[in-house]
Amino acid sequence: MSLAINDNARVAIVGAGAAGLMAGVLLRLRGVEFDMFDDGDGPCRLPQAHVVNTRTSEILREVGVFEEMRTLATPIEKTKSIEWAESLAGRRFGKLDLVKDEEALQARIAASAVHPLNLGQNRFEEVVARRLEALGGRVSYGHSIVRAAIEEGGAVLSISNTDGMVSERRYDYVLACDGARSIVRSSLGIDMIGPPSLARYASAYFTADLSDLEPRVGGQVTFIGGADVRGVIIGFDIQTTWALMCVIPPDLTADDFGPDVMLELIHRAIGDRTVAVQLDGVGSWNMSAQIAETFRSGPFFLVGDAAHRFPPTGGLGLNTGVQDAHNLAWKLALVLEGRAHPAILDSYANERMPVAKANCDHSVTNAMRMAEVDAILGVPFLAPVEPTVVQRPEGSLPHLGIDGDDDAADDKRAVLADTIEQQRPHFDSLMHELGYIYDASEIYAVGAHDFRPSVTVGGRLPHALIEVDGSSVGVHDLFASRDAFLLAGKDVDLVKLPPLPGVGVHRFAAENGIVAPEGLVLVRPDGHVSWVGDQQRIEALPSALARLFHTDIRNAA
Secondary structure, three states: OOOOOOOOOOEEEEOOOHHHHHHHHHHHHOOOOEEEEEOOOOOOOOOOOOEEOHHHHHHHHHHOOHHHHHHHOOOHHHOOEEEEEOOOOOOEEEEEEOOOOHHHHHHHHHHOOOOOEEOOHHHHHHHHHHHHHHOOOOOEEOOEEEEEEEEOOEEEEEEEOOOOOEEEEEEOEEEEOOOOOOHHHHHOOOOEEOOOOOEEEEEEEEEOOOHHHHHHOOOOEEEEEOOOOEEEEEEOOOOOEEEEEEEOOOOOOHHHOOHHHHHHHHHHHHOOOOOOOEEEEEEEEEEOOEEEOOOEEOOEEEOHHHOEEOOOOOOOHHHHHHHHHHHHHHHHHHHHHOOOOHHHHHHHHHHHHHHHHHHHHHHHHHHHHHHHHHHHHOOOOOOOOOHHHHHOOOOOOOOOOOOOOOHHHHHHHHHHHHHHHOOHHHHOOHHHHHOEEOOOOOOEOOOOOOOOOOOOOOEEOOOOEEEEOOEEEEHHHHOOOOOEEEEEOOOOOHHHOOOOOOEEEEEOOHHHOOOOOOEEEEEOOOOEEEEEEEHHHHHHHHHHHHHHHOOOHHHOO
């Protein structure tokens, strides 16, 4: 098979996972042609990641696939809580309600036009891949990168096709979305900073009808702390599609956790032998906490897992990667169109690296704090599991001091409930979903769990419903495919605005509370605030645009 290339492509995307596919869709929406290579034989078949947070849902809405994703995701009413249990059918130790109270629910509703989704990564990628194809993009599967280099200022890829033939191709820019073991990153000599391994996990994906247990399975994550098996069960649809993850002992390998072992561990983790289980796949993965020393090397950009690796505690890995792509795509498109100076591309690493570091730290903190629940109960939920346990009769946990009606049990249950509530930032943090601020000394302006929408330069513009042509739309719907957008208060004299080619203008009603009557807010294509001014500072607007695009936009029309 010959190398599948587009002679008009100045850009290559390496890797067709969540970040690579989203980068492709965002670029195609702006008319950018590219080659996309992936060394697999097709989209991922197993669910893998499952958390799609609010900001990623906003991006899905922007590219036109949120509603389709929502129909495939777990019904929101079934994602009620996070559970700690002996087994799915066994004793319940405690739970964390994902919506703390009515005030928290209203805060989430007011924060965005969309909401988080619980959806397997395979379904996520299938939908985005279909959108990419509909936009004229394609993925060349079975094509692996054997070398990446910078030559004469350009990006050179040596690409092996399905027949093993290697061809060389030059591009203006390459997006390395090729995962944690990125060949592009290693070819460029970019090191990863941070611990390469915090733990190794065995994983098993399975199909089982657990509808009879549904009242006891409160949500998408149940931490299992039984006598024989410890780990976490993830529900991708909270009915039939599941995964069990457990820690591999340091002296063992994934080979010690083959299909027979994992199937037996699944039965014990479910706790009901009458449930039929179909094992769909087994594997392993390494939990690390690393950030690339740079996200850019000349014409190469690291995106997603190629740039950062987080513990899954917080569900930020896939989301941070998709948001990387969202940050980069509009900048790259404007540079290729000649509407922005290439210097704007420097802002990708400057903006996304601090967010990745903060998200990595948050994920590690979440992982470490899980031990607080263990300490109260005396049950090590994420301790290594010995595979030989499956050869022994099933055991049971001893009395844990939380059963019964005596004062001691009441006190321990109260302490346990409070300790579980302290885990809330792990599972419910609007700040980490929506609150990051670019080019700020503090990436998250207030406490890690204290999100307060505000118009802040570098921050995401707060959500609001506005009237456009007689219809109510979310304010973020205005920005897609624009160079920038200017929101003007009701008292701003629009006649005095300078010529702004490519920049949308919308007069904003004062009652929304985002723009003051004489206020001006310049918003980037990705929905982040670039400049805040007012009627008296209207003459500063061209300079604000020049800073945003690193050029004079009036001369780029």
